[in-house]
Amino acid sequence: MGETSSNKTFNVGVIGYGMSASTFHIPFITSTPSLKLYSILQRKPSDSSSAPRDYPHLKHHTSLESFLADPELDVVVVTTPPETHFAFAQQALQAGKHVFVEKPFVPSSAQADELIKLADEKKRSICVYQNRRWDSDFLTVRKLVTDGLLGRIVEFETHFDRYRAEKPTNWKGSLKMDQGGSALYDLGTHLVDQVYTLFGMPQGVFAKLVSQRDGLCLGPENPDLEPDSVNLQLFYADALIVHVRIGVMSVETKQPRFWIRGTKGSYHKTGLDPQEPQIKSGMKINDAEFGKEGPEWNGSLTTVGQDGKITEESCPNVKPETYSKIYELFAHALQGRCDVPVPASQAKDVLRILEAARESAKTKREVELS
Structure with missing residues (x-):
């Protein structure tokens, strides 16, 4: 510089x-x-x-x-x-x-x-x-993982699900994957980047890229399909399996966000970070409530004690740092x-994972990453 x-x-x-x-x-x-x-x-x-x-x-x-x-x-x-x-x-x-x-x-x-x-x-x-590295729910997840409260993570599930029956009319509905479009590059970039921030590069990727609106899968029979929905599995050296899921036909009142299982506990969360809708509604980013969710959106933390007793409790998000950070x-x-x-080097790694996902979906096999 x-x-x-x-x-x-x-x-x-x-x-x-x-x-x-x-x-x-x-x-x-x-x-x-x-x-x-x-x-x-x-x-x-x-x-x-x-x-x-x-x-x-x-x-x-x-x-x-x-x-x-x-x-x-x-x-x-x-x-x-x-x-x-x-x-x-x-x-x-x-x-x-x-x-x-x-x-x-x-x-x-x-x-x-x-x-x-x-x-x-x-x-x-x-x-x-x-x-979205500065989503409050992700910062909460990052703290749970790095503090070891859940133990060694064995399964990590991250969602960006919505009900969107109609195709978008802006670039998100028209650009092809080769142009940085489709659900894989739009929302998938966010979710994969968060996973990469936590766990680094996976060893392998297996993917299904689909159009839930049309009922079609990317593959040899549909080589030019532009997916609106994504199902990725990322595999890591310590047997950790990460599931990255994006859907447009999810009819839920509280959409799933995280489901994490470790050797000492589990964490479950619904709902998306509120910063984007708050800004769109007119809230100022210096408002004391900016980035905060109501208690009805608290996650659920379940842990096992030394006596083997399993306890479940409400887990509010950490204090928001917000996108200002x-x-x-x-x-x-x-x-x-x-x-x-x-x-940019980290963004390049995320693109390599997305490219492996495209290859996996087309060939119907796991793609190894060095």
């Missing part, structure tokens, strides 16, 4: 002005003391969506060339659909900017490698927005105070 200062404030420019920018990035950029929201690139402002109208005091651009040519711009945040990530990140790095990229990072691990090498050459940082750590990394919170 180039010259840094522990006191420097970095000018941040955002590419794109859709839901990702307005919900997941701009509120956190503007609340991070050493970051300054400086410019926005929106190619076609409209009556319904206009960055110049909403932020008249910023610099605004409709072309990438003028946006990147600004010598005062330090950091580029890429919030556009995933098929654009590689080209935007590459050009930003070539222009000497640090880069923060929405997930999925890029559509392939080969492209990730290219960007990692370019960032090294340019002495610039890349961070990937794997914000990834921006705080990224800013600290730019100042040279810590490492990038989600380096």
Whole structure:
């Protein structure tokens, strides 16, 4: 990374002005003391969506060339659909900017490698927005696992299930896997990244990628299927088996989230982290209730004592760090105070797991990972 200062404030420019920018990035950029929201690139402002109208005091651009040519711009945040990530990140790095990229990072691990090498050459940082590392339920799981309260983990089940009978009309319903689309790259990136954060690279992957809406499976008979649902098994050296499940035909009032079994206990949780719906409902990210769930969403912790007695108790989430934390750590990394919170090398590993899942689904066999 180039010259840094522990006191420097970095000018941040955002590419794109859709839901990702307005919900997941701009509120956190503007609340991070050493970051300054400086410019926005929106190619076609409209009556319904206009960055110049909403932020008249910023610099605004409709072309990438003028946006990147600004010598005062330090950091580029890429919030556009995933098929654009590689080209935007590459050009930003070539222009000497640090880069923060929405997930999925890029559509392939080969492209990730290219960007990692370019960032090294340019002495610039890349961070990937794997914000769900800062979901409160995941932080709770991480504490339970690292503290050893559940013992050695033997089975780990993670879900992102919903009832979505209709296909999305945005890029999530149109992009192919080769472009970073489908449920595997959209939601699967989140779940696999969380598993990777806990356990590292698996030894093997077995996958079924399906369209629950159409009743079809990816495989030799349907080689071009774009899955809306995912069932992965990840295998680890100590006999740990991880199940990663995504579905769009789950009719539940409380959707499953985690089910973890260890040699000393189990943990069960329903419901998704509330930060996204809270922001969409208008809650401010500095609100005291931001990131908190009601007690009705507490997990269930079951442990076995030294006397062999099994006890079940309510397990509330740990205190929320919220998605503010990834921006705080990224800013600290730019100042040279810590490492990038989600380096591109880790995002590349997650892409390798997703690519193994695609191969497994097509060949109907387990794929080994070195």
